[in-house]
Amino acid sequence: MDRRKFIASTLWLSAGMTIIPAKNLLVNRVYHQMKPIRRNVGIFTGRGGTIGWYADSDSVIIVDTQFPSSASMLHDEVRQFSSGPVLTLINTHHHADHTAGNTYFRNLANQIVAQEKVPDLQRNMAEMQNTESEQTYADVTFEENWIADTGSEIVRATHYGPAHTSGDAIVWFENANIVHMGDLVFNRWYPFIDINNGASITNWIQVLDTVASQSDSDTVFIFGHGSTNYGITGDVQDLNIMKNYLAALLELVDRSITRGDNLDDILNHPRIEGFPNHVSAGARLSLRANIRAAWQELNGHL
Numbered sequence: 001m002d003r004r005k006f007i008a009s010t011l012w013l014s015a016g017m018t019i020i021p022a023k024n025l026l027v028n029r030v031y032h033q034m035k036p037i038r039r040n041v042g043i044f045t046g047r048g049g050t051i052g053w054y055a056d057s058d059s060v061i062i063v064d065t066q067f068p069s070s071a072s073m074l075h076d077e078v079r080q081f082s083s084g085p086v087l088t089l090i091n092t093h094h095h096a097d098h099t100a101g102n103t104y105f106r107n108l109a110n111q112i113v114a115q116e117k118v119p120d121l122q123r124n125m126a127e128m129q130n131t132e133s134e135q136t137y138a139d140v141t142f143e144e145n146w147i148a149d150t151g152s153e154i155v156r157a158t159h160y161g162p163a164h165t166s167g168d169a170i171v172w173f174e175n176a177n178i179v180h181m182g183d184l185v186f187n188r189w190y191p192f193i194d195i196n197n198g199a200s201i202t203n204w205i206q207v208l209d210t211v212a213s214q215s216d217s218d219t220v221f222i223f224g225h226g227s228t229n230y231g232i233t234g235d236v237q238d239l240n241i242m243k244n245y246l247a248a249l250l251e252l253v254d255r256s257i258t259r260g261d262n263l264d265d266i267l268n269h270p271r272i273e274g275f276p277n278h279v280s281a282g283a284r285l286s287l288r289a290n291i292r293a294a295w296q297e298l299n300g301h302l
């Protein structure tokens, strides 16, 4: 632990706000990184989807919350940039690696914002996984847009229709020209496509196209799942690679269906040309899982 972090932890304890249980002290040794980008906006990587943050003297806005242990580390870090009293959370979608840390902020956040489908999706997921008691849900929801003006930054969460799930939001920091993509970009990973919760590869491609057209060469994109080799953040070229991968996936499966193949024919020889750097992170984030999702979407059944 470096001196700065040691002081932060000591203050945390002496402020009497909480006592860190021994098991969390162990978790605190997990690698995490706080990185400012520009104009009070930055990222935090720990365990789970990349967190985006905005911090000025009055306001802190946090995009996604990972898990309670890493949310607490983030809170420690962000307080070095702001003692602002207004704390807003935004969830880009309902998956646990983006929402489980909400509970850490339960008594700290003024509001938790998400697209209107998110609370129900999160509740259904929690019921299936028996984790209802660990959930904290958004209390401010929107259909298409939510906007906040902090005085020096305009923060806008926009829902462009279904993509990674049916309730995705993309968060724009308009003055900083930084965009949190949620899980619409897995940078050189085979993505998780949550077909059972309303994902649409067809619209995902469209959304990436739209967002790319609304950006410029200076826009910095934050990826829900970044890559050590290719970046946690990136530019419009990375968006295009993600879009081209999804288009190639749909085309591969579409051609197979037209040929009269069955699903096992493609799954037995999963292969997609032109994306040599894509890697898999387990069964759910694999080419085979992606092919299965595309097959379900194109056949119109789950």
Ligand SMILES: [Zn+2]
Residues within 6 Å of the ligand: 093, 095, 164, 183, 192
């Ligand atoms: Zn996700």
